[in-house]
Amino acid sequence: MSRTVIRGGLVITATEEIRADVLVEGEQVAAIAAPEVAEQWVPDADTVLDADGHYVIPGGVDGHTHMQMPFGGTFASDTFETGTRAAAWGGTTTIVDFAIQPVGGSLREGLDAWHAKADGQCAIDYGFHMILSDVGDDALKEMDALVAEGITSFKMFMAYPGVFYSDDGQILRAMQQAADNGALTMMHAENGIAIDVLVQQALAAGRTDPKHHGQVRHPLLEAEATHRAIQLSKVAGAPLYVVHVSAAEAVAELSRARDDGLNVFGETCPQYLFLSFDDLARPEFEGAKYVCSTPLRPVEHQADLWRALRTNDLSVVSTDHCPFCFKDQKELGLGDFSKIPNGIPGVENRVDLLHQAVVDGHISRRRWIELACTTPARMFGLHPRKGTIAPGADADIVIYDPNREQVLSAQTHHMNVDYNAYEGKPVTGAVRTVLSRGRVVVDGGEYLGQAGHGRFQRRDTCQYLI
Numbered sequence: 001m002s003r004t005v006i007r008g009g010l011v012i013t014a015t016e017e018i019r020a021d022v023l024v025e026g027e028q029v030a031a032i033a034a035p036e037v038a039e040q041w042v043p044d045a046d047t048v049l050d051a052d053g054h055y056v057i058p059g060g061v062d063g064h065t066h067m068q069m070p071f072g073g074t075f076a077s078d079t080f081e082t083g084t085r086a087a088a089w090g091g092t093t094t095i096v097d098f099a100i101q102p103v104g105g106s107l108r109e110g111l112d113a114w115h116a117k118a119d120g121q122c123a124i125d126y127g128f129h130m131i132l133s134d135v136g137d138d139a140l141k142e143m144d145a146l147v148a149e150g151i152t153s154f155k156m157f158m159a160y161p162g163v164f165y166s167d168d169g170q171i172l173r174a175m176q177q178a179a180d181n182g183a184l185t186m187m188h189a190e191n192g193i194a195i196d197v198l199v200q201q202a203l204a205a206g207r208t209d210p211k212h213h214g215q216v217r218h219p220l221l222e223a224e225a226t227h228r229a230i231q232l233s234k235v236a237g238a239p240l241y242v243v244h245v246s247a248a249e250a251v252a253e254l255s256r257a258r259d260d261g262l263n264v265f266g267e268t269c270p271q272y273l274f275l276s277f278d279d280l281a282r283p284e285f286e287g288a289k290y291v292c293s294t295p296l297r298p299v300e301h302q303a304d305l306w307r308a309l310r311t312n313d314l315s316v317v318s319t320d321h322c323p324f325c326f327k328d329q330k331e332l333g334l335g336d337f338s339k340i341p342n343g344i345p346g347v348e349n350r351v352d353l354l355h356q357a358v359v360d361g362h363i364s365r366r367r368w369i370e371l372a373c374t375t376p377a378r379m380f381g382l383h384p385r386k387g388t389i390a391p392g393a394d395a396d397i398v399i400y401d402p403n404r405e406q407v408l409s410a411q412t413h414h415m416n417v418d419y420n421a422y423e424g425k426p427v428t429g430a431v432r433t434v435l436s437r438g439r440v441v442v443d444g445g446e447y448l449g450q451a452g453h454g455r456f457q458r459r460d461t462c463q464y465l466i
């Protein structure tokens with residue numbers, strides 16, 4: 001069994017920051033000890049990694065990605081191979097992607113299709129949520145079987161009528177099933193029926209530019225759907241996780257529900273924290289790069305998101321990584337914003353952007369780790385194997401240089417997409433070394449990983465309930 005010692009770093013977890021060395025044996029963390037104790041590990045080590053002046057943090061857990069997702073007549077441009085490699089470059093060592101139930105088909109068909117895309121391709125570990133796009137008796141029964149095999153969370157859409165949309169009755173029934181089988185319901189909370197009316201009105205009036213995507217997806221329609229999802233989950237007695245929260249008014253709904261002691265959780269994404277409606281309103285169709293749903297909001301919403309991240313009214317930051325190239329893919333919506341495939345790339349940038357949030361004073365270092373690693377691992381039943389550095393945990397570890405300056409750019413990123421949403425943004429801090437289950441996959445600007453190293457993770461049910 002290989003032995004690696006990580007020496008001289010500041011080990012940061014969600015709960016503590018200690019000067020300590022870490023012993024990795026095979027795929028797992030064997031011990032953490034003060035440097036004078038750890039000294040004795042060195043003679044027997046195969047590899048000694050010097051982390052002096054660096055942070056030693058758990059690998060990131062990104063609970064919301066869409067590799068190769070079919071959407072808007074095209075596919076997200078990262079495959080599981082390219083997307084997980086980019087994730088590794090950015091210090092993320094586990095993703096949970098979304099398998100999709102085909103309309104008229106079974107959950108099993110959807111899951112098999114996603115295994116076929118991902119198995120043997122991933123550079124880092126991965127799991128699946130399941131998107132329910134056709135809730136009926138059969139799908140409800142199938143949910144139990146999926147939970148038993150580690151697919152313990154199910155996403156439904158109150159948006160996208162005719163594509164993934166579920167009506168309130170379907171949502172309630174799926175939530176009732178989840179209350180029985182322990183699954184977590186994830187919700188895309190936007191009133192898609194009302195939004196579609198506004199889309200048609202905008203197009204009929206000749207308002208076709210990307211910025212109108214943001215205007216028709218009104219914050220109140222996110223808040224209304226969030227409120228409705230909360231009430232339905234309360235009726236069903238099931239926990240609820242609202243994905244990609246962007247509107248201050250939706251945050252207020254979550255805060256109220258959490259004040260009432262409900263098992264209601266919220267996720268936001270870096271794009272809502274660092275980008276805004278101004279990006280969506282960029283001229284010459286450039287705003288198409290920033291079309292995602294929920295949409296980017298006016299910059300005033302960001303203060304509420306940051307506050308909620310500090311108070312835990314928002315508990316997780318995932319990327320919703322769903323890349324489409326500007327050329328040929330985003331361009332499908334030239335002259336009609338409703339045809340722009342929805343999604344923003346970011347799986348490689350999340351850990352750095354959240355470190356920038358530490359530098360900017362929005363969150364503490366431990367909260368950085370909690371939001372990016374530990375809580376998503378607990379939320380999605382991966383903890384303590386993932387999301388922390390502790391004896392017995394998988395040795396998914398990042399050696400992070402908190403002082404290195406970098407500029408985010410498509411010129412240097414590894415995601416398979418022709419633009420970077422944060423192009424030109426200077427950030428302080430950068431990943432130096434990444435271990436995935438004990439294996440060094442990135443080191444000092446060199447990629448040492450391999451497609452197929454990543455292993456499918458059977459997940460437990462949510463470990464974050466009150």
Ligand SMILES: NC(=O)NCCC(=O)O
Nearest residue numbers: 292293294320322342343
């Ligand atoms: N978010 C987005 O715009 N695209 C991915 C699909 C989804 O999460 O709704």
Ligand SMILES: [Zn+2]
Nearest residue numbers: 188243244293
């Ligand atoms: Zn969504």
Ligand SMILES: [Zn+2]
Nearest residue numbers: 064066320322
């Ligand atoms: Zn998504």
